[in-house]
Amino acid sequence: MNTRNERRCRAREAARSKVTVETSGSAPTSRSSSPRRESERRLFRSASATSPRILTSIRALFQRRRGQSVSSLQEDQLFPVGVCLSARLPVRALHVLEAHEQGINAVRFNSSSELLATGGTDRAVKLWDVRAGSLTHRATLDGSTEGVTCIEFDPKGPRVLAASYDKSALLWRLDDPVPKVTLTGHSRRVTAARFGLNLQVVTGSADRTVRLWDLQRACCVQVVEVPSYCSDLICTGYCIISGHYDSKIRVWDTRAVRCIQELPAHGKVTSLDISPDHCHLLSCCRDDCLQLIDLRGRSYERVCFRADGFKCGSDSTKAVISPDGCFLAAGSADGAVYIWNVSTGNLETRLPDKHSSSISAVSWSPSGEYVVSVDLSRRAVLWRDV
Template sequence: MAAVTFPAVSGSWSKANMSAAAWKRHIIRQLKHRDRTQKYMYQDLIKSYNKLLERTKIFDPLNERLQVEFLNIFSDHLNSRLDVTSTVHRLEDPETLQLQHQKEVTKLEKTNGELAVQIYELGQNLQIKQKELEELQSRLKGVEGFFSGVVKRNVELHESVKKITCENTNIKQRYDELLKQHRTKEEELQKITNDLSEATAGIVKLKSLQADDMNNDNDRECQARWAKQLASAAAKVIDTTPKTVQCNEDTANTDEAPAVIRRAFRSASATFLSPIFTLKENILYKMRRVESLCDDFKGPSFVCWSSRLPTKALEIVEAHESDINAAKFSSISQTLATGGDDRIIKLWDVVAGRLESRTSLQRSSSGITSIEFDPTGYRILAASYEGAVHLWEVNACRPTYVLTGHRHKVTAAKFKSLYHQAVTGSFDRTLKIWDLNRGACTDTIQVSSYCSDVVSLEFLVISGHHDKKIRFWDCRTKVCTNEIPVEGRVTSLNVTCDHSQLLSCSRDDTLKVVDLRKMNCCRQTFRADGFKCGSDITKAIFSPDGSFVTAGSADGTLFVWNVKTGKLEASLAGQHNSCVNAVTWSTSGEYVVSVDRGKKAVLWSDY
């Protein structure tokens, strides 16, 4: 059988740029041409050759045995004549050679077909790679353009960075200069402030010395004037004595002599006593003036020597038509004042362990938040929700003054040590000091939080706030001199009669006692199981002798602690059904009154 060749096919591969579709068509045409020229011509020969191969396979075992025998017989001969026998053995029969040749041809054809397929695939891959290469080249051009733009932008940014760096350096230099100037100015300001403080202290000291000198001069002048008046009066007495003796005898024997003598004596006595009376009146006037000034600083005239521990409810009354917010005993009697959301202040007298209604004050336009008696017991200061404070005479039907100026509800109003002055605290974050003689505000202190209660000493105002702080204010300079932090919002403040201890109640369910004589340090803290501060207006109070503190709880229980021992002395429950807002202790120490949100007032005592 002749070897199969592909001359046309091999010629077709020389066209490297032929498209894939044309190349496929060319291969198909060549294969069809080969079938027409070679397959049909050798069809019979191929069939005969196949039959011959089938027959040859039958003789393969016999041929193998013969070859083995032949090799055994001629092994010696083959060894002696290696060159000849090797040549002879290499010569095989024509059929074997033909089979081998056919196998090699078949193998070559197969290899040729595989190579043709590989060439085709490689051509396809080559075209794909060429397209990808073209795409990559186009992308490369775009990337190179973008990169050139980025490089240009980078150069511009570097220049901008250099420029900004220079500007920042200049700004930093200016900032350092300004900072240096600022520090210099601060040092100058601090120096000026220190100098001003020293100058102020010097001026205050100088004024104090001048006042002392002036007082001493006034005293010396008064003493000199009194001595002069006494000497003048004594001299006048001495001068009148000879005049009474110089009467002649004639006149002495007449009836007119006694009259003359009597007139002379009257004149002398009048002349003598007149400066004495004038001096006495001046002294009495000055004493009354000093007493009136001292009256502005002294406390109530009634002193409680021992307070009784309340153990029993003597009477329960429905005192108002709505919530009761405040209650206060008079400082000179057993008169009680209560006020609440019904805009009425009611006065009660405690008679034989009972509350007897006395009168009502009904000129407030909104609910009452705080009540305070002045030390004389004849005036009442009441704060209200409308931002106003009312000053009543106890026996009057309408308020003497209505103090307006707060922008929010007034939570506390207290008399100062000078009874013609008052201090108020409000939710508008201000404290105001009022002149009650004129009904005008004299000073306003700005604070940083809602004010819940205030107390006033001679030159000091103490305020409790919602930011959990107690603040101390100097009324003369309106400066906060001290702050005491607590754990909850402050609801009330109260001081002892000797102004040595301060009691605060806060929403962390504790009562604290602050010693005002020892740098305002917290001395005691009172707690109890079941005690809960029920609202932002819950009031706690000292007993008149300062031996007990009492406050009402949210569940209506009244708690009493011993200040000396710090222990809970009494827990009075069962009379109030709602939160106790305020508690007040009579000045005699005999009675305690508690008021609640349920319109009730309960009178307590120890019998």
């Protein structure tokens, strides 16, 4: 296994220049440069998928220079660069437990990889200490009146955020089982809740809106109407990426609060994830395919990952990128975890037998050491390489 991991590390650089197997077409050549203000003004006249100015602007949202202002310092603190050099490929289950009273919909590690959160149909958010290859229950966070759909730890402090079927998003301190903030205003279930810049939270909902919230005032400060059910969100800097049931992925600049790019997906989008370097976007769709989209180029080149037996089990199945960017992991309707190698495009391993129902979500620890999978029959499984 160590030899295998070493080979992966050596192959990692080759992955940067790997030729993709699917592309969305070539972009037209950019016209001569114009003053910055005029370029930004023209940017919002169109959301053309091939406009070089839009592509440049989107890349700028992901690759802003650091240390130039107070806001950029806040951004650096909120979105730290990952430190995992090499993720371990899991091969066996270390701990299997019935973690909730009903099905589990969401799972997430914190930034230190020492704490895990799970959210279930039983309305509970549970915290688990990750120690010596096992999960030990620490606390249960109450407050949601219906099932939990999404979980995220605050990278700036001891807080956890959850989205709920009860049309709200809730924020807890890790040492208090009572919600510190409850964000209400959506008219249907909240499917995604993410931390944004400057003490903001961004939520997406089945009500076809994306909302920005001020945590200090516990109020909604912006409502963005979207064309379709929003299934998942990615927030990074001033950029929001939303996945939708109409088979589209949309990119938003929060400063203008307007869609600046619309990308065709390959089916109803169930989840999104972004690579540690913010250069690649992962989408999981109901057509049983994962796609890795290169955000750096003008044509948004993409690679499709499939495997015999892999089936996306629900409209909210969540797939992830490993913290070193070398692997993709997703759970299947057959109860197995599938892991693909980004460099080769091939299925690296399949982890079967520990789940008796469809896997709803997986999470890879930021340290690269563990993978946790959860399913619709209450079970959580902790995986590792040895």
